[in-house]
Amino acid sequence: MESAWVNTTLDLSINPFSHTNKAPKREADGKMAEFDGKSPVKQETGILVEELNRVSAENKRLTEMLTALCEHYTILQKQYKELVSKNIETESSKKRKADCEDYSTAMIGFTANADSSCSDENSFRKPKECIHAKISRACVRTDPSDNSLIVRDGYQWRKYGQKVTRDNPSPRAYFKCSFAPTCPVKKKVQRSAEDPSILVATYEGEHNHTHHSPAALSSLSPANSGAAAANNNPRSAPVSSSFAPAVTLDLMKPAGSDGETKKPTQQVDQPAIQQILVQQMAASLTRDPNFTATLAASISGNFVHRKW
DNA sequence: CGTCTTTGACCAGCGC
DNA sequence: GCGCTGGTCAAAGACG
Numbered sequence: 001m002e003s004a005w006v007n008t009t010l011d012l013s014i015n016p017f018s019h020t021n022k023a024p025k026r027e028a029d030g031k032m033a034e035f036d037g038k039s040p041v042k043q044e045t046g047i048l049v050e051e052l053n054r055v056s057a058e059n060k061r062l063t064e065m066l067t068a069l070c071e072h073y074t075i076l077q078k079q080y081k082e083l084v085s086k087n088i089e090t091e092s093s094k095k096r097k098a099d100c101e102d103y104s105t106a107m108i109g110f111t112a113n114a115d116s117s118c119s120d121e122n123s124f125r126k127p128k129e130c131i132h133a134k135i136s137r138a139c140v141r142t143d144p145s146d147n148s149l150i151v152r153d154g155y156q157w158r159k160y161g162q163k164v165t166r167d168n169p170s171p172r173a174y175f176k177c178s179f180a181p182t183c184p185v186k187k188k189v190q191r192s193a194e195d196p197s198i199l200v201a202t203y204e205g206e207h208n209h210t211h212h213s214p215a216a217l218s219s220l221s222p223a224n225s226g227a228a229a230a231n232n233n234p235r236s237a238p239v240s241s242s243f244a245p246a247v248t249l250d251l252m253k254p255a256g257s258d259g260e261t262k263k264p265t266q267q268v269d270q271p272a273i274q275q276i277l278v279q280q281m282a283a284s285l286t287r288d289p290n291f292t293a294t295l296a297a298s299i300s301g302n303f304v305h306r307k308w
Numbered sequence: 309c310g311t312c313t314t315t316g317a318c319c320a321g322c323g324c
Numbered sequence: 325g326c327g328c329t330g331g332t333c334a335a336a337g338a339c340g
Contacts, residue, residue, distance in 0.1 A: 161332060
């Protein structure tokens with residue numbers, strides 16, 4: 001389900017006039033108009049009207065594409081929900097959870113937040129804790145060459161253990177929330193066995209403090225990974241700026257009543273997800289210096305080429 | 309010197 | 325009961 005990853009990047013290299021070569025043509029038309037002896041104002045007006053119509057048509061076409069994309073996304077998400085519910089039913093019949101755990105399934109669909117239910121990893125081992133502890137899972141795509149098991153989520157974590165598990169060659173790191181001494185939240189981070197570029201973070205419990213960490217605001221932005229990483233783990237080297245954009249949501253959002261714990265997090269309202277996505281895209285873009293630089297270059301380039 | 313990470317040891321749960 | 329496995333502890337070392 002690679003298509004489930006939400007790509008928030010923009011291709012700024014697209015020149016709106018490139019496919020029609022309107023700009024050079026318009027320039028040429030203007031020169032020709034001088035030779036034709038027609039009114040340059042009328043020529044310019046006609047060109048502008050034509051361009052306006054073209055832009056409107058393109059806008060309409062893009063809107064239709066976006067609508068179709070959203071519809072496809074909705075359909076895919078529904079299919080994923082059905083798959084997850086089926087998996088929960090089948091997995092609950094198995095005795096040992098470790099045999100049925102598959103991180104890749106946790107990444108399916110909306111990979112940012114997969115709030116696990118009692119069918120999750122501790123359900124068979126610690127059924128009592130499962131009732132009280134909120135368990136959620138997040139998948140973050142990282143640079144495959146980056147060996148650090150750091151997931152920047154805005155909180156401060158203290159590593160208290162590392163273990164190599166049976167079904168995954170990469171070690172699993174254990175973290176406790178160090179922001180508040182009484183905070184019971186624990187986090188396990190391990191690379192996906194199938195895709196080493198993906199870090200799977202499993203959170204247990206709920207934070208009993210507010211999200212004061214400065215990195216909390218910047219954690220959603222890959223561009224600020226350096227500062228966030230410094231806050232999260234001052235001693236570790238800053239994560240490469242080539243960090244792929246990963247959607248990261250508030251992982252500690254309450255999953256609701258106990259009766260609802262059987263449902264995966266993907267049950268969140270569709271408009272809410274879209275709103276979060278839009279906010280994250282905007283935040284990610286506006287905080288990325290590369291984006292602003294590229295945008296400025298693109299705009300200035302357009303001005304130069306178009307010779308307004 | 310204080311804080312944090314590392315890592316081997318220990319403990320508990322589970323299956324056989 | 326034994327072995328396997330995951331989770332946690334705590335001493336030692338690194339780092340600023």
